[in-house]
């Protein structure tokens with residue numbers, strides 16, 4: 520039995536008896552859908568832009584057309600992408616545990632398309648734009664001189680995402696924090712765990728003695744239960760984990 524087999528067997532046992540599973544996902548869960556991770560996204564035209572520069576109020580104020588072009592391209596990629604087995608495994612897992620809270624840092628909407636019923640989007644969505652004047656949120660918009668305009672008042676729209684330096688949606692963050700405090704099993708999938716306050720969620724769960732799995736491609740650190748680490752692809756590991764736990 521390999522280390523991976525042992526961790527999957529051990530963590531599957533926690534899933535089988537879980538009362539409340541909380542899951543935090545990052546860009547890595549969408550990588551196998553062909554969507555570059557946040558830091559890998561800087562290729563081609565974007566190679567010489569710092570994502571934190573583009574994903575910031577100052578970056579948008581400086582060059583709204585450039586930032587809109589970046590989000591428009593990412594939106595096209597997200598719409599063309601398909602959920603991968605990792606997204607579907609989490610949708611399947613929700614059918615087998617009493618309570619599952621799915622929290623994502625991603626803005627691509629792939630969890631919803633995989634059938635996950637309630638998705639907490641901590642950092643907003645590529646598929647929404649917000650009016651900078653009246654705060655209305657839109658799922659379709661027209662461009663005027665390369666900039667989307669509010670159909671209500673004509674003011675400029677901005678991507679309805681959380682930029683660096685901006686507060687997260689209060690309800691989303693409260694729900695995520697409460698899930699990390701109350702869950703008995705926590706999974707962190709495909710995130711480098713750099714961006715706060717999302718990055719603190721696994722630590723909050725661990726502090727409450729939840730069983731915690733960190734699954735990404737980073738060099739797995741030595742871990743002792745209730746902390747488990749797997750260095751592996753979410754699209755391969757998650758389906759195995761759900762099958763091991765529930766035979767599905």
Ligand code: BV8
Pocket residue numbers: 544545546547548550551556557558559574624625626642680681682683684685686687708709710711712713714715716717734735736737751752753754
């Ligand atoms: C805020 C939306 C109050 C836009 C994003 C302490 C407390 C609070 C705030 C801070 C703090 N310290 C610093 C801050 C400020 C800042 C921050 O955290 N900065 C970092 C750089 C240190 N936080 C904020 O500004 C937040 N606001 O807290 O407001 C405040 C403000 C200022 C100062 C104090 C308090 C707002 C943060 C939200 C920013 N918006 N996204 C957009 O997408 O365009 S962040 C964006 O980057 C993502 O949403 C995500 O959160 C993050 C990227 O992280 P990952 O998803 O992890 O992706 P990454 O590429 O890094 O890693 C991919 C991972 O996947 C890797 O681990 C890889 O191994 C793995 N992987 C790859 N392939 C696979 C895989 N794993 C499995 N399978 C695979 N196939």
